[in-house]
Amino acid sequence: MRIALFVTCLNDALFPQAGIATVTVLERLGHTVAFPAAQSCCGQMHANTGYAAPARQLERLTEDAFAGQDAIVSPSGSCVAHLRAHTALPVYELSELLVDVLGVTDVGATFPHRVTYHPTCHGLRMLRLGDRPTALLRAVRGLDLVDLPEPEQCCGFGGTFALKNAAVSGAMLADKCASAASTGAEYLAAADNSCLAHIGGGLARHPGAPKPIHYAEILAATGGIRE
Amino acid sequence: MNSPDHAAPGLPGLFAERAGDYRAGMHHCTEDELPGVLAGLLAAAAKVVLPPGVPAAWTSGLAVPTLLDDRGLTAADLDEAGLSVLTGCAVAVAETGTIVLDAGPGQGRRLLTLVPDHHVCVVRDEQIVADVPDMITALPDPTRPLTMISGPSATSDIELNRVEGVHGPRRLDIVCVHPAI
Amino acid sequence: MSRQLPIVAITPFPQAAAHELADTQLRANLGRATRTIRDKRARVVAEVADWEPMRDRAAAVKDEVLDNLDELLARFEAAAVAAGATVHHAADAARANAIVTELVQEQQADHVVKIKSMATQEIGLNEALEAAGITPIETDLAELIVQLADDTPSHILVPAIHYNRSQIRELFARRMPGFTATSDEPAVLAGAAREYLRRTFLAAKVAVCGANFAIAETGSLVIVESEGNGRMCLTLPETLIAVVGVEKLLPRFADLGDFLRLLPRSSTGERMNPYTSIFTGVTAGDGPQRLHIVLLDNGRTQVAQDPAGRAALRCIRCSACLNVCPVYERAGGHAYGSVYPGPIGAILSPQLTGQDAGFNKTLPFASTLCGACYDVCPVKINIPEILVHLRQTGPKPAAERAAMSTLSWVMRDRRRWRAALRAARSGSAPLRLIARRHGGTLRRAPWPLSAWTAHRDAPLPAAESFRDWWRRTHEQS
Numbered sequence: 001m002r003i004a005l006f007v008t009c010l011n012d013a014l015f016p017q018a019g020i021a022t023v024t025v026l027e028r029l030g031h032t033v034a035f036p037a038a039q040s041c042c043g044q045m046h047a048n049t050g051y052a053a054p055a056r057q058l059e060r061l062t063e064d065a066f067a068g069q070d071a072i073v074s075p076s077g078s079c080v081a082h083l084r085a086h087t088a089l090p091v092y093e094l095s096e097l098l099v100d101v102l103g104v105t106d107v108g109a110t111f112p113h114r115v116t117y118h119p120t121c122h123g124l125r126m127l128r129l130g131d132r133p134t135a136l137l138r139a140v141r142g143l144d145l146v147d148l149p150e151p152e153q154c155c156g157f158g159g160t161f162a163l164k165n166a167a168v169s170g171a172m173l174a175d176k177c178a179s180a181a182s183t184g185a186e187y188l189a190a191a192d193n194s195c196l197a198h199i200g201g202g203l204a205r206h207p208g209a210p211k212p213i214h215y216a217e218i219l220a221a222t223g224g225i226r227e
Numbered sequence: 228m229n230s231p232d233h234a235a236p237g238l239p240g241l242f243a244e245r246a247g248d249y250r251a252g253m254h255h256c257t258e259d260e261l262p263g264v265l266a267g268l269l270a271a272a273a274k275v276v277l278p279p280g281v282p283a284a285w286t287s288g289l290a291v292p293t294l295l296d297d298r299g300l301t302a303a304d305l306d307e308a309g310l311s312v313l314t315g316c317a318v319a320v321a322e323t324g325t326i327v328l329d330a331g332p333g334q335g336r337r338l339l340t341l342v343p344d345h346h347v348c349v350v351r352d353e354q355i356v357a358d359v360p361d362m363i364t365a366l367p368d369p370t371r372p373l374t375m376i377s378g379p380s381a382t383s384d385i386e387l388n389r390v391e392g393v394h395g396p397r398r399l400d401i402v403c404v405h406p407a408i
Numbered sequence: 409m410s411r412q413l414p415i416v417a418i419t420p421f422p423q424a425a426a427h428e429l430a431d432t433q434l435r436a437n438l439g440r441a442t443r444t445i446r447d448k449r450a451r452v453v454a455e456v457a458d459w460e461p462m463r464d465r466a467a468a469v470k471d472e473v474l475d476n477l478d479e480l481l482a483r484f485e486a487a488a489v490a491a492g493a494t495v496h497h498a499a500d501a502a503r504a505n506a507i508v509t510e511l512v513q514e515q516q517a518d519h520v521v522k523i524k525s526m527a528t529q530e531i532g533l534n535e536a537l538e539a540a541g542i543t544p545i546e547t548d549l550a551e552l553i554v555q556l557a558d559d560t561p562s563h564i565l566v567p568a569i570h571y572n573r574s575q576i577r578e579l580f581a582r583r584m585p586g587f588t589a590t591s592d593e594p595a596v597l598a599g600a601a602r603e604y605l606r607r608t609f610l611a612a613k614v615a616v617c618g619a620n621f622a623i624a625e626t627g628s629l630v631i632v633e634s635e636g637n638g639r640m641c642l643t644l645p646e647t648l649i650a651v652v653g654v655e656k657l658l659p660r661f662a663d664l665g666d667f668l669r670l671l672p673r674s675s676t677g678e679r680m681n682p683y684t685s686i687f688t689g690v691t692a693g694d695g696p697q698r699l700h701i702v703l704l705d706n707g708r709t710q711v712a713q714d715p716a717g718r719a720a721l722r723c724i725r726c727s728a729c730l731n732v733c734p735v736y737e738r739a740g741g742h743a744y745g746s747v748y749p750g751p752i753g754a755i756l757s758p759q760l761t762g763q764d765a766g767f768n769k770t771l772p773f774a775s776t777l778c779g780a781c782y783d784v785c786p787v788k789i790n791i792p793e794i795l796v797h798l799r800q801t802g803p804k805p806a807a808e809r810a811a812m813s814t815l816s817w818v819m820r821d822r823r824r825w826r827a828a829l830r831a832a833r834s835g836s837a838p839l840r841l842i843a844r845r846h847g848g849t850l851r852r853a854p855w856p857l858s859a860w861t862a863h864r865d866a867p868l869p870a871a872e873s874f875r876d877w878w879r880r881t882h883e884q885s
Contacts, residue, residue: 007874009819013829014867016874023878035878040819046812048777050799054816061820125779154734158776163859165774167426170863171435171738172776201864204849211847245679299693302610302644323680336694337643337685341636359680360665369661370491370626372691375668375684380636383676384550384566385573385594386437387444393549393598394605395636395683 001102004034004066006074006083006091008193009041015193018075021220022094025107026073028220038065044082049160059086066091073097075216077191081126093123093191094216095132105139111221112142116185116210118176118199120192121154133191133215140218148188149179157198173202181209189215238321239352243403245324249378250391252400257407261349262288265313268347268400273309276300276343278335281313285349296335305342312343312396318365319350322358325377326350326401329366337372346396348376351404413501414560415530415757416766417745421774425739434570434740438562441569442731448677449728449784456673466666467788470722473657474712480624480657481703487627491689493699498651504704505536508616508649511700512542515647517613521605523631523638524548525618526564526725527651527704529747530760533616544616545608547637549601556583562741563749564727565675570740573597605637615641615696619652620724621667622701625660628688629701632671632681642685648696653704655712655721667724670786674726707760716797720755722787727752729781729791735774744771751781755794763802772798829876832869840868 003026007019023033043058062083066072072091074080080093098104117137123129137145156162156172176199180188188203188210190196200212247253256264266288269275275293277286286293294300294310315333316326326348328334340346356362366373380395391397417424428434453459473480485495498504512520520537522528522544534544534555546555550568554561557579561567568576577592584604589596617638621630629650631638642648658667664686672681690699712718730736730750741749745766746757754775758768772795781791818824843850849865852858860866872880 009825012874013832013869016870016872016877019874020877035875035882037875038822040822040825041816046816048796048799049808049812050772050796050802050804051809051812051816052800054813057820058816121776121778121780125783152780154776154778154780156734156776158778161773161776162863163856165422165425165735166859166862167422167429168735168738168774169776171429172734173863197867198864201849201860201866204847204851204865248679249682306606306610320680325680330691330694337639338695341639341643359669360662363662363665363668369623369686370628370688372688372694373684373686374639375680375686377678377680377682379682380634381682382549382598382635384548384553384568384635385571385576385597387441387566387569388594390595390598393602393635393637394547394609394640 001071002032002034003097004036004069004072006039006042006062006066006072006079007035008074008076008079011075011193012040014197015214018193018214018216021214021216022073022075024220025216028108029102029104031102034069036065042079042082043086044079045159047082047086059083063087063089071097071101075191075214076193077120077122077127077129078194081122093127093129095129095136095191096127098136099132105135107136107139107219109219109221110141110223111218113186114144114146114184115187115189115218116146116148116180116183117151117215118148118155118180118188118190118195119151120190120195123191124152129191136219137189137215143218146183146185148183153179155195155199157195159194162198173198177202177206177209181206183210185210187211187213187218189213189218191215238355238357239403239405241321242319242324242350242355245322246326246378246401247324249324251324251378252398254400254402256402256404258404259407261285261402261404264402265347266290268402269311269313272311272345273307276305276310276312276339278314278333278339280332280334281315282333285313296339300339302338302342305338310343311345311347312339313347314340315349316354317367318362319355320359320362321355323377325359325362325375327362327366328374328376329368329371331367331371337374340374341395344396345398345400347400347402349402349404352406413530413761414532415746415748416761417757417768417771418766419745420767421743421745421770424743424745425735425774428740428743429738433572435738437569437572438737438740441563441566442737445565445677446731449674449731452673452677452679456669462666462670463786463788466670466786467722469658469663469666470787472659473655474718474721477654477657477709477712480659481654484622484624484627484657485703487625488689488701489627491627493627493689493701496700496702498702498704498706500706501531504531504651504702504706505533507702508533508651509536509540509542511647511649512537512614513540515614517542519543519545519612520614520616521545521547521608521612521641521645522615523617523633523641524551524567525616525651526747527618527653528616529561531651531704531706533651547605547609547641549598549635549637552601552605553579556580560742561747563730564725609640609644612645614647614649615645616649616651617641619650619656620671621658621664622652622656623661623664624657626688628661628686630664631685634676634682636683639683639685642687643695646696647698647700649700649702651702651704653706654708671724671726674728674784674786711759714759717755717759717794719789720752720759720794722789723752723756724787726786728784728786732780732784734778734780735776739774744774751775751791752789755791755798758798758802763798769802772802826875829869829873833871833873836869840871843868
């Protein structure tokens with residue numbers, strides 16, 4: 001199957017590993033990935049910060065960049081939710097594409113580590129990803145998935161909320177970091193690098209806390225344990 | 228007969244379970260046993276307030292004085308210590324354990340079931356409907372003064388600790404009358 | 409009335425929230441309270457098989473009300489008047505306060521007993537009555553606590569959640585006539601309030617209430633409560649004055665079937681609240697013989713004109729959105745500066761009084777848009793969507809506006825975007841050396857990113873952007 005990748009502006013600039021991992025997983029499963037170079041940003045940040053006109057321009061740009069594609073995948077729950085609400089593009093979050101469209105839960109990954117999963121608000125409540133991401137993680141060889149306490153609680157990122165309401169955002173982050181640290185996991189995985197940048201930035205200040213990782217990177221991993 | 232295993236199955240059983248969840252006192256009997264059960268529940272009352280229309284059989288076993296609301300008892304009259312009030316109800320709701328009074332016969336004016344500290348309410352199996360929407364449509368006249376009661380008065384305003392009995396009756400006893408087997 | 413209504417934020421939300429966050433007792437109380445109520449709610453909602461279709465029906469009924477407001481108001485008024493009530497119309501808070509004050513003065517009452525009512529809080533009725541020499545006595549236990557403390561409520565449902573038992577005992581000892589108890593057991597404190605208020609109820613000539621629902625078909629008012637103070641106010645005084653927001657209407661009596669299932673489960677997490685009173689006009693020999701209903705607009709018909717924002721008027725004041733909101737849980741109700749706190753307050757206050765009033769414009773930003781509020785709303789108000797709508801229509805800082813349009817201009821062209829990515833990468837190269845010490849993240853960034861690094865490390869632009877990687881690995885052959 002030919003699948004177009006919407007990598008998102010944030011991943012493009014700051015977290016290319018998530019995009020690379022998405023490509024790696026899909027190619028390993030025998031699919032062809034396209035990367036329309038005209039893409040940049042879906043407009044979510046502009047829209048949610050209160051700028052409707054530039055948001056609409058970016059939504060249109062994304063529609064044009066992906067015109068005619070049958071399936072678009074993105075390793076970002078919040079961007080997928082935004083595009084689904086504001087465009088007619090056939091866009092899937094990575095776990096939706098793998099589980100629902102391609103019918104795969106075992107992507108042939110090996111990751112011999114203890115991992116906890118934060119479902120993120122968009123994954124949980126806008127996209128209703130449910131157990132798709134964790135089903136994929138459970139099928140990873142060597143991976144020990146441990147429950148995150150109060151997983152449904154927002155991490156406090158919220159785009160520019162993290163800057164405009166820094167005190168409340170920091171308090172929410174502290175609670176999320178404490179939950180993550182209590183699991184004893186080596187990695188905290190999630191489906192959105194925006195939340196992960198925020199949580200990871202907090203975890204970096206907790207000695208011994210889990211390291212942030214996009215779950216696509218786990219699905220791409222093959223190193224480590226021998227079967 | 229006050230044993231819980233006397234409880235009826237189906238809607239009456241659910242009603243008894245749910246009203247009991249609010250810590251209302253739940254009692255079960257047949258029509259023949261009713262006067263005796265009521266006499267027992269009201270034995271400690273100083274007086275028993277009665278709305279007009281309470282069946283004579285309900286009070287036939289009472290050994291304490293009664294106060295019939297036929298000339299407009301005042302709130303001050305009803306504020307006396309040790310008063311209990313005995314009423315029936317218009318309809319009851321199984322799902323939520325709610326009794327509904329509509330000022331009909333045997334229920335009386337709203338203040339009768341409000342000012343006294345103890346309310347005893349008789350509910351017959353055939354008065355129990357499944358859920359709130361059934362109750363709403365079962366009311367004979369929605370423009371009568373309606374009071375829906377789900378357990379005794381309660382507050383959770385102090386540290387979310389539930390305290391039963393603030394302004395309404397602090398004790399609510401519900402007597403479920405089932406058909407004789 | 410020149411003073412601002414208590415539905416206007418008088419401090420920017422971020423500042424007010426930061427101040428409240430410092431109160432660790434408040435945070436502990438709020439955390440425990442919201443967690444307890446939301447767990448109870450989740451349990452009783454889960455046992456209702458048709459909860460989701462019921463939410464859809466309730467939303468549709470409320471939208472029907474907003475679509476036919478004038479007609480339904482006329483129907484309600486006709487039915488209520490036919491049943492013996494007197495109906496008044498108040499376009500704004502000042503008019504409503506004046507009507508109520510005059511009605512109380514007509515009865516020559518120097519005090520009134522009150523049932524907890526958001527509408528009367530919204531218009532500042534207590535302050536208006538006091539200014540006219542009339543003492544309003546709040547009879548809901550939590551409202552009484554807040555009133556005795558000269559404080560304001562911090563939660564719609566549990567207004568005194570920011571007080572613990574020893575603070576309440578101390579307050580009662582200081583302010584409640586006849587209080588002698590030495591214990592701070594909740595049952596003892598509630599008992600003291602019962603004794604104090606019982607004397608007050610028996611002597612009261614006038615009561616003031618709001619309404620949870622007003623039925624157009626029958627002219628009935630519906631009051632949902634727990635303690636019985638509502639029943640006292642609705643039954644004992646000779647005169648009852650109800651202040652009812654026009655959006656409280658339901659078209660038909662049968663609509664209560666859904667709404668009386670939705671409200672208690674969403675609000676207190678009970679299958680049904682202890683007492684629900686429904687009354688229609690005046691009943692001879694039973695309850696108040698004079699009933700005045702003040703239908704309050706106060707900005708509502710204007711909000712109803714905005715198709716993108718008017719769903720906020722569906723609100724039945726259950727407060728479920730407060731209990732699930734992570735921002736409310738930490739900031740508390742006072743930070744919103746309005747009698748309507750939490751997510752619903754953040755969309756209601758700016759719509760009712762305008763985003764330019766006070767610091768209302770900061771309220772739509774008091775959210776991470778996490779969506780928990782929308783999930784629990786019994787009338788399906790899409791609060792995140794309305795927050796975004798208000799952000800998009802409200803005033804914004806010029807510097808931010810410029811930054812956003814520059815960013816969007818860069819992002820709209822692939823050459824500009826790639827150049828920006830490369831510039832960011834090379835510009836941040838020196839920072840990467842510093843960041844290496846912390847595993848690749850930046851601990852302290854200059855303004856404006858210092859707001860970020862105050863609480864967390866910042867990521868740096870990647871050494872190779874995704875599109876450069878793609879070109880290197882997939883396009884150079």
